Amino acid sequence: MQRQSYRFPHDKGSSAPLRQDSDTSDVQASFVMKCGGSTLAALPEAFFADLAQLQADGVRPVIVHGGGPAISDNLEKLGIPTEFVHGLRRTTEEVLDVVEMVLAGTINKLIVRRIQSAGGKALGLSGSDGSLIQAEPVANAAEVGLVGDVVRVEADIVAGVLSMGYMPVIAPLGVDAQGQRYNINADTAAGAVASFVGARRMIVVTDVPGILKTVDGVKAALPSVTFAEIEDMIASGEIYGGMIPKVRAAMKCLHGNVEEVVIVDGSEERVLSRLLSGEAIGTTIRR
Template sequence: MNGNTFVIKCGGSTLAALPNGFFAELAAFQRQGLQPVIVHGGGPEISQSLGKLGIHTEFVDGLRRTTSEVLDVVEMVLAGKINKEIVRRMTQNGAKAVGLSGTDGRLLTAQPVANADKLGYVGEVTEVNTELLNSLLSVGYIPVVAPVGLGADNQRYNINADTAAGAVASSLGATPFIVVTDVPGIAGTVGGVKKVLPSVTPSKIKSMIESGEIYGGMIPKVQAALKCLGGNVNEVVIVNGSEPGVLGKVLRGENIGTKITAEQAAAPA
């Protein structure tokens, strides 16, 4: 793995609002020899498409319950529409990018999540085809990955984008792992005032989930971060993608968003 590789996860609700400058910044990084890998979501567009088709959708613990009918729409929206929109915007802004689904070249091998009886065809990543990613990076392309995985039995699985991105970051040993959202970081209460926490530890995150301060869609984000920290990644940063020059600020180590680091490394919030 090239030490210049880092993974960016872009949330579905964030993508449409990302300025052209975000994609131009990626193109500039590429020209400098840095190697981003992007994993994206698409929750709002999936919900919108399901609504238009009259297909019921619901969430359990921040994850979408996925029936066979829902899965067809998930794959269509993620791999067919959003993935290509991202590649197109990157190309328009001077980057070289290739769009992939996790089923392409068995990029993401998956198995059912523990509570599959409640969630249906929702998967967790068991293996990442890093050879495929590194091959693309070595010839100068930014891989853009839609989080649909393939089981050993060739069953497709809907994989939460945070979980998929975390698995990709761990498998590549890519640091930092940057989670791009539409919020400025993890908010917590300090002295009775709600504010963005500059850094948090795994134990702090666990207590915030228990207290309900971290809830809904933020839960899979922080859980993916915790799993990464247990692997080959030593820093996860959650940032707002609309902040000008956000990626460069993270890579330069500026104080932006919320850094999630192992217990001994985190600064006091």
């Protein structure tokens, strides 16, 4: 299996493609799925059964997950203050200890167990393992602390796990060459992983049916959306809060190898298999 070298275009708004210095790995992800920790906890067993069946049918998913509410709950229990700056958790070493414990421990292993209970095969990893996700401080690190931008993903590790027949389940932590840990926004991490592993599609599983727009006083999910429409909706306030990093990550990874990002409601029956069979579900963002 050949080793790959990539550079993720982390400058905001960059349209530069990823540079790939060698051939892609023999085993390629079918899609990358991003799901928040709270969304995963609420998903029915049928969702994981659908995921396990897809794997049995030869589909190769890669999962990147979050866990923000669980992190906040644990910080509160420990009496550690939580603060957000422009949607990013201000992360000290003390906060990072809890972030790592929750993401790489509790949430990651919960997802692995749920997949395996449904008949699938999964292997949990954090971005620190094998320097899987390599990071550097974000531009506003003075404000947010130990929050990272992704500069490289070791795609051969993901390909190796897939080649063994397992579904990689990745916690969004990063590490630099000096071993410094970083907290990475899960949407940003998923977008980077999707680009670096060469997946053509990223699926963002949420608790809403897609990007909503108000038409004649009624909110409905848009079947598709352009970059320009996203920017207009952010400016108007129709896209707000936690949906902003989701669409930003989608736009960013679409500059790489990913052809489309689909935002779907994970509670819909067999949402993954229906989507992969070509059914129009959720909101699709394309180049």
